[in-house]
Amino acid sequence: MLSIQQILKVPRTIGFxxxxxxxxxxxxxFVGLTIFAYLFLENTLARQDRQMIRDEVESLQGHYNSGGWAAFNQTVMDNDRFRKNNxxxxxxxxxxxxxxKIFFPQYWKEFDLAALKELxxxxxxxxxxxxNQGQTYTLEIFTASQPNGSLFQVGISTEERLSDLQRYEQSFLVISIPLILLAVGGGAFLSRRTLMPMRNMISTVGFIEAGKMDARVPETHTGDELDELGRLFNRMIEKINQLIQGMKGSLDSVAHDLRTPMTRFRNIAEAALQKDHTAPVYREALQECVDESDRILRMLHMLMDISEAEAGTMRLRLQPVNLVPLAEGIVDMYGYVAEEKGIQIKTDFPGEALLEADADRICQVLANLLDNAVKFTEPGGEVGVxxxxxxxxxxxxxxxxxxGIPPEEIQKIWDRLYRGGGATQKGLGLGLSVVNAVVHAHLGDVQVSSVPGSGSIFTVQLPVH
Known part of the structure; x- marks a missing residue:
């Protein structure tokens, strides 16, 4: 049972x-077509009546010319036998x-025939x-002349024609009521069927608002725009759900990773307070606190970079860049670390490699890739750039x-704060996420191939322009 408020809202609905x-x-x-059909029928009947009158005039003239008044009178008598109704x-x-002389004057008592003499x-x-006397129909008459100066008039009553039109009007009234009801019912059915995806969408939004994040819009498979809208809506909800789950996972990971440096902060401060109150002790404690704060800031900056890149808002200072000197600088920087581990870094660079890019961001990509390569290569190994x-x-x-990287972890390594199961080195788990984000911000592509125990190959392709 609908309430009064619901009934009052009905006229404002799209379906209504x-x-x-x-x-x-x-x-x-329907009314326009009916009026057109009525006018067409009226005109057709009028033309038919006039054509019959003209045919009768020609027939009477022909008989008069061939047989005189006797043949004329006989033709009129014969026509009366065949046309009793009209x-x-x-x-x-x-x-x-x-x-x-008026033939069969008894047929025309309703008309003031004396008025013909006054014309x-x-x-x-x-x-x-x-x-006629009631002004409801007329006697339509055509006047013709004979060669001897005689006149004769032939006409027909419009009563039968008007009766046909009146039956048409009655039929229209009888048919219009069920047709209008059918139109209203058809309109309601079509609007309900057309807007069903919208109602499903509204219902789905209600379920999602109530906390049922797995609710989806049922697909109608009609192939129309609303069906496509439903599919896009489901994809959007799926994407939002993935982002929410990713945010939850990221927040959990960030909270977990922040807990360690914050605990160190507290432990360093407590240890400093419990020791002798000397300047060297405090200086050492403060230095350790600065190191931990740098680690936290580095993590937050990297997370912000990844978020900006994924949202398409990463600010890039694009300019012509020769990639070779940048790569050489990064290799030199990590050369000392590699040398300490007994790892040899081999390079294969052309004379120049020009492209439009953000030099600082590209250095970030190179540094992260080279850092991972050196970090996860055993002493005595080899790294190539x-x-x-x-x-x-x-x-x-x-x-x-x-x-190397196990096959089941290949797709996960790009996730934020992900650390492989075999990782034994300290890290934020953000390096490859930053690489992926920066490369895609440059409209490039990054791929990895790996064989566990044999090493990995990271391939980055960047557009020149």
């Missing part, structure tokens, strides 16, 4: 407007005295409409002979 619009359009179309009116004016004489070839100029692109490869 569509149903009302469809019904109104159908009703207007006879022809026939009036003759002949002779020097202009004698008048102007020049009526030959013209139409005359003589109304190469740059190639490809058509419209520049390719960077970082190859290591390290521990």
């Amino acid at each position: 407007k569509i149903a009302a619009g469809y019904s109104f359009l159908f009703a207007c179309s 006879p022809f009116f026939t009036r003759v004016i002949h002779g020097p005295e202009k004698e008048e 102007p004489g020049q009526t030959t070839g013209k139409w005359i409409n003589l109304p 190469s740059i190639k100029n490809l058509p419209n692109r520049v390719q960077i490869e970082v190859i290591d002979s390290g521990i």
Whole structure:
């Protein structure tokens, strides 16, 4: 049972407007077509009546010319036998005295035939409409002349024609009511069927608002725009759900990773307070606190970089860059670390590799890839860095002979704060996430291939422009 408020809201709903619009359009179309059909029928019947009168005039003239008045009179008598329902009116004016003869005057008592005598004489070839006493229909008359100066008039009553039109009007009234009801019902059905995806969407939003994040819009498989909208809505909800789950996971990971440096902060401060109150003790404690704060800031900056890149808002200072000097600087920087581990870094660089890029961000990518390669390569291993100029692109490869990546972890290594199951080195778990984010911000691509125990190959391709 609908409440009064719900009933008052019905006229404002899209479904009601569509149903009302469809019904109104159908009703207007039906009325317009009916009026057109009525006018066409009226005109057709009028032309048929006039054509019958002209045919009768030609017939009477032909018989008069071939047989005189006797043949004329006989033709009128014969026509009366065949047209009892709608006879022809026939009036003759002949002779020097202009004698008048009206055939079968009993048929025409409803008409003031005396008015015909008062009409102007020049009526030959013209139409005359003589109304009946009730002014409901007319006697339509055509005047013709004979070579001897005689006149005769032939007409027909419009009563039968008007009766046909009146039956048409009655049929229209009888048919219009069920058709209008059908239009209203059809409009309501079509609007309900058309807006069903919208109602499903509203219902789904209600479920999601209530906390049921697995609710989805049922697909109708109609292939129309609303069905496509439902599919896009489901994809959007799925993406939002993934982002929410990712945010939860990231927040959990961030909370976990922040707990360690914050605990160290507290432990360093407590230890300093418990020791002798000397400047060296406090200086050492403060230095350790600065190191931990740098670690936290580095983590937060990297998370912000990743978030900006994924949102498409990472600010890039694009400028012409020669990639070779940048790569050489990064290799030199990590050369000392690699040398301490007994790892050899081999390079294969062309004379130059020009592209439009943010130099600082590209250095960040190179540093992270090289840092991982050195970190996960055993002492005595080898790391290779190469740059190639490809058509419209520049390719960077970082190859290591390290521990490799298990196949089930290949796709996970790009996730924020993810650390592989075999990782034994300290790290934030953000390096490869930053690489992926920066490369895609440059409209590039990064891929990895790896064999566990044999090493990994990271391939970065960046567009020249």
